[in-house]
Amino acid sequence: MTITTRLGTWAACAALAVLTGLPAAAQVVGIVTDQPGSLGYNAGQAVAKIANQEGGILARAQPLAGTRAYMPLINNGEFDFGFGNAVEVAYAYEGSHSFDDLPNPDLRLVGVMFPLRTGLMVTADSGIVTIEDVRDRSSEIRVASDYTASTIIADIISGGLANGDMTYDDLINVPVSNFVKGMEALGEGLVDLTLISLNSAGGKEVNAKLQNRGGIRYVSLDMSEEGQEKLRTYLPTASVIRLEANPDIPGLGEAANIIEFPWVMVASSHTSDEVVYDMVKTLAEHQDALAASFGPFRNMSVPTMAPVSSVPYHPGALRYYEEAGIAVDG
Incomplete structure (x- = not known):
């Protein structure tokens, strides 16, 4: 999407705000998400819906192609809010790893939305059940790679491979542009291994497409402490869970060990304190409505929304947490 198109969208929303008499602080709150079919897109749609219905916030969710594309737009104040996993948000703030030489010092943390659960995925008829199976057949396995629009996905896959003492170099790399394209590549038979978030819309589509092969299957990772540490060489805040x-x-046709880490909402230092306060208050006090709109919000934990973070919290979020008695950096 071009800047002109995006600005046209916000202009239309602003006109609607004026016509409906909404206060200035509530006018045209832009929430940027990943592409349709992704967890980030569905989370953003749910947040925008509840912000509108329950918080009186005129919020509009806008999909773009990956976090590397949209984190700088949040940083610059072109969007008010966005989402990412805690690892990539820290990378984006610092300008490291997948955001090497692209620091975003004006990013501010709003809070944890829910734990993100994701994992390495194969077809159910592949004969691959565990990460050891991947290692045994690594030289013949095609894996989605590069993820040029969202390089954190490649980092997550690298963490999963490291859990089994592998790197991308041990497999056949098939470059894709973004998360959704990586999922679609499995459904189209272009790759044998990709990353798919738990119960995501994109994952459901791939599963339906592969019914003639039994659907899809999560690769079960090594849950030992040694395996956890290998994963954390790429994903410091992640864990392997059963x-x-x-x-x-x-x-999940059978039990599996997959990856979990915090999925967080971020804002810009340019986003007003009042807008952030209103947003956090609305989300924290309407978890049931969020969960009804998008299932992963069932796992949202309001008392632990503000954990330790290398990314500074937005003052508007801190104001709500203080009022609500929610520990920050707890």
Whole structure:
């Protein structure tokens, strides 16, 4: 999407705000998300919906192609809010790893939305069940790579491979542009291994497309302390967790160990304190409505929304946390 198109969208929203008599502080709150089909897109749509319905905030979610593309736009104040996992947000703020030489010092943390659960995915008929199976067949496995629009996805896959004593160099790399394209590549038979978030819309589409192959399956990772440490060489805030079999969730036809880390909301230092305060208050006090709109919000923990972070918290968020008695950096 071009800047002109994006500004046209916000202008239309601003006109609507004037016509509906909404206060200036509530006018045209821009929430940038990842592409349709991704967890980030669905989370952003849910937040915008509840902000409008419950908080009187005129919020509009706008999808763009990946965090590397949109974190600088939040940093510059072109959007008020956005999302990312805690690892990539720290990278974006510092200008390190997947954001090397692209620091975003005006990013501010709003809070944790829910734990993000994701993992390495294969087809159910691949014969691959564990990360050891991947290692045994690594030279013949095609893996989605590069993720030029969202390089953190490649970091997450690297963490999963490291859990099994591998790197990308051990597999056949198939470059893709973004998270959604990486998922689609599995469904189209272009790769054998990719990353798919738990119960995501994109994952459901791939699972449906692959029903003639039994659907999709999560690769079960090594849960030992040594395996956890290998994962954290790429993803410092991540853990390997055990999920029991659930036939209603694509990829979990059998129990598997997958990756979990915090999924967070960020703002800009340019986003007004009042807008951030109103947003945090609305989300914290309407978790049930958020969960009804998008299932992962069922796992939102309001008392632990403000953990230790290398990214500074936005003053508007701190104001709400103080009022609500929520510990910051706890």
